[in-house]
Amino acid sequence: MDPAYALARTRDEYDRLARQALFLRGLTERLLRAASLARGMRVLDFGSGSGDVALLAAELVGPEGEVVGVDVDGDALHVARGRAEALGLGNVRFVEGDERSAELGEGFDAAVGRLVLMYRADPADTLRRIVDRVRLGGLIVFQELDLDPAVASRSLPETSLWNETGRTVIETFRRAGTQVRMGRQLFGAFLAAGLPPPIMRDEAVTGGGPAFGGYTWLAEVARALAPLTVKLGVAEALDVDTLAERIRADAVAREAVVWTPSFVGAFAVKP
């Protein structure tokens, strides 16, 4: 297992990933469609977790296509299989292992992945092995966070609990050894993996007011990381139970507009 994996492997975390996936679904669907992921394709989803990208891809490729999801975390895949079954999707299966596992097969029409290379010690090397599984002329599509610590503010006005929480999250990921600039590093990783310069997309989720969904998303990321935040000395004990409501109340009181870090997408065709 990769030492840089900062998150827990628990039912709570799998549920959080599924809620996060709802928040991110539009971003990822737009990227997969822009990359021309289409009906009938055989797709490899790398780092499936509880299955959201694989389930989305399974919808896009339809019953005549197939999705194989892979993850090192067998418990997460158990959740993913249950979700596929509940949705009646017969065109998706999950394999426990990593990019080296023989059971994955090869000759895929596309390989996709979201929020996974950022946890690899050597993302370019991992990507190269994934590209090996894709046929010539096949698609490679990844979406990763760009958590640039140099960006001082993701809120207007700048003083806000949203900003403070965001900085804590980024610093925790950084100290945990996560590739915090993975979003932009996708460009170099694609080149190092023998791919042409990828087409790139940069999207953030932005909003304000009492109904914005981002407060809960950020608070849940902070909550998932909280033990590490304290252990790595980024902050003292956090009151994570009330965090979402405090971020919301603070943003509403300041009439702030807030935005997430960039979710950077990259896609290319294997030459």
Ligand SMILES: C[S@@+](CC[C@H](N)C(=O)[O-])C[C@H]1O[C@@H](n2cnc3c(N)ncnc32)[C@H](O)[C@@H]1O
């Ligand atoms: C933050 S989760 C993202 C899950 C999913 N892609 C999504 O967006 O909802 C990252 C996942 O990558 C998996 N992972 C990390 N390194 C891996 C590797 N070498 N092979 C397969 N899975 C890996 C982790 O176990 C975890 O489930």
